Amino acid sequence: MIRDVHHVGIAVRDMAEAYAFYRDALGLAVVKEGEVSARGVKAALLAVGHSYLELVQPTEEGSPFAKHIAERGEGLHHIGLLADDVDSQVARLxxxxxxxxDHEPREGFTGRLSYLSPLAFDGALLEVVQPEKEQGARSKEEGGQPDWRDQLAAWRITRIDHVVLHVPSVDAACRRFExxxxxxxxxxIERGPRSFAFLRPGDVIIEVIGPNDGGDPESGRIAGLAFEVKGIDELAEWLKEKGYPVGEPHAALQGGRIVSVHHSGACGVPVAFIDFS
Incomplete structure (x- = not known):
């Protein structure tokens, strides 16, 4: 069974640039980093509540992540679903x-894992993973977190609130998830020409969006990432001071207030922050 979203994978061109935003500006702690020679990448895992971001930079032209960036640009790459027993889960699939x-689980950067074909979800890439153990945050001396996080901050990111899937058929995607x-x-929810579904395997919500009249069969993609935050006004001001393209906090449809960072400032990822307090 799937218990939660373990991580959201992001393909990046430059790990230093990704660290500048996700680690240094947002204060997310690096818990693991290393080279994965079999995949031609270097990777880093950053903790967000009980889940993670996986930043992946290709180091070889033949890497599947290099192909993804060449075809789609950097940005959201995959969703890693946390499995109780990855062997049983893959056997079921x-x-x-x-x-x-991967018809058999293999060792990967985040644990024992298996990727579904993107065709299984109309173009959106999912992975099932069973981590070996929970990762602990590294110290600032090890490059795990910025110095300012030692001080009391007026804002903080508490968790991944939701990740967005755009699919040609919401009905089909929901049937497959179950x-x-x-x-x-x-x-x-039906709103105008679009249909919305909300799934919650654990702490993180998966928001599925699609047209009411169907769409191109292979047009699915991971389309957005939202964090829950305390102190949204202070966060917005902090990011503006850092030079990131951030909007103004405003009322969110799901309650609370929301603000977004343009994907150009977040390594190709449309990022939102929601404050429910």
Whole structure:
């Protein structure tokens, strides 16, 4: 069974630039980093509440992450779903004849894992992963967190609130999440020409969006990432001072207040911050 979103994977051109935003500006702690020669990448894991961001920079032209960046640009790459037992989960996917990139779990940067084929979710890439152990934050001397995080800050990021999937058929995506992973749909909304579904396997919400009349069969993608934050006005001012393209906090449809950073300032990722306090 799937218990939560373990991590959200981001393909980046330059790890130093990614660190400048996600570690140094947002204050997220690095818990692991290293080279993955078999995939032609270097990677880093940053803690966000009980979940993580995985930053991945290709180091070889033949890397699948280099191909992704060449075709789509840097940005959101995959969602890593936390499995209780990855072997049983992958066996179930094989029994259901789900299209997989890895028909057997393999050792990866975040644990034992298996990628589904992007065709399994109409172009959006999902992974099931069973981490070896929980990662602890590294010290600032080890490059794990910025110096200013030692001081009391007027704002803080508490967790990943949700990740957004754009798909051609919300109905089909919801059926697959329940059949493949045992994750039911919690809520459905129709708004104009679009349909919305909300799934919550654990702490992180998966928001699925699609057209009411269907779309291109392979047009699915991971389209957005939102963090929960305390102190949204102070965060917005902090990011403006750092020179990032951030808007003004305003009322959010789901309650609370929301502010966004343009994807050009977040390594290709449309990032939002929500304050429910």
């Amino acid at each position: 094989n029994e259901l004849a789900v299209l997989l990139e 059949e493949y992973f045992g994750v039911p749909t919690k809520r459905r």
